[in-house]
Amino acid sequence: MRSTALTVGLVAAFTLAVVLAAGQVREGIPGTAPAAAGLYTTVHVLTWAGDDDLSPPPPDSSAAFRLNPNRWASSALPVAVWYNPTGAPQGIPVEDLLRNAVDQWSNIPGSAFAFSYSGTTSGGSGACDVGNRQLDGRNTVTFVTSLPTGTLGITCTVWSGGPNGNLVEFDIQLNANVDWGQSDSLGPGQFDLASTILHELGHGAGLGHPCTGSSSCTDAERQAVMYPSLRAREQRNVLKEDDKAAMAAAYPGPPPEGSGAVGPFRAVLPSVGRD
Incomplete structure (x- = not known):
């Protein structure tokens, strides 16, 4: 099967080449699905910036969130959502982090979505197997050693x-080679697993990145959970107004029955871009 190489720019001033099989796309790049299968795939990539020098976060505010068309x-x-613990880091309660992320995305005032x-x-x-896509009807979170550095x-x-069709499945691969840590005890060079899981589940719900990760991003976009990169020791493990506004759009x-979400939704909804 013919493949196409896509180059993705990173905040850390280096690039990562992602090779996608025909019938697959990365955010913002159109693709064509195999006609016989009638399916399309999007691969969303969260990169690291590798910077331990963290500045105080700016005030939270709504930014120009992006929705995928699906x-x-x-x-x-x-x-x-299912969890395969194979290859998971030792000493981190990954299943608890996943449950917390599921709860956050499922309890947004003004959004009817729920995991x-x-x-x-x-x-x-199998949805991430670019050479031999295998769907099993389960949206699975797992760890793999095959993801590239960065x-x-x-x-x-x-x-x-078609291009605007409904989602039917997603799978999440987390990099087993990363030095993962927990939000309350992150050491130098460690990355927050809770923030990463929360981000990836946002893609599973149909959200895109609010910006490209370049210097053109606003402060609010950089603080959103769906921002496309994460620095070492950085924590974005709580949904921001930008993320919530995207889900409401x-x-x-109304919130899912029994979700516990209360109160009116007052986030300002900006114009919606799609990627």
């Missing part, structure tokens, strides 16, 4: 029905 149908909600945590599985992340994780979303409606 969303889950209302009939598919809540979207089930549900379904437990552990031995299944893999990549914290990727989310591979699959949809059907993508899935408008």
Whole structure:
């Protein structure tokens, strides 16, 4: 199968070459799915910036969030999430971090979207297999050793029905070679696993990156969970107004029943870009 090499710019002033099979795209780049399969795939990449010199975060405010054109149908909600613990880092309660991320995305005032945590599985992340895509009907989070240096994780979303069709499955691969840490005890050179899981699940819900990760990004965009890179010891493990506004725009409606989300939604909704 013919492949196309895409170069993705990183904040840390180096580039990462991502090779995608025909029928796959990265955010903002159109692709064509194999006609027989009738499926399309998007690969979303979260990179590291590797900078330990953290400045105080700016005030949180709504920025120019981006939505991907592919969303889950209302009939598919809540979207089930599974966890394969193979290759997981020792000493970190990954399943608890995943549950927390599921809860955050499922309890946004003004958004009808919800995930549900379904437990552990031995299944893999076949949606990310660019050479031989295998779908198993499960949206699985797992760790792999095959991701290149500079990549914290990727989310591979699959949809059907044309460029604006509904999502049918996603898989998340986290880089098992990264020095992962927990938010309350991050050491030099460690990356926050909770922030990474929360970011990747946002892609699974249908969100894009708010900007490209260049110097043109606003302070609010840099603080959003969906910002495309994460520095060592940086924590973005709580949804910001930009992330919440994106979900309310993508899935408008009352909070899921029993979610515990209360109060009116007052975030300012900017114009929506799609990638």
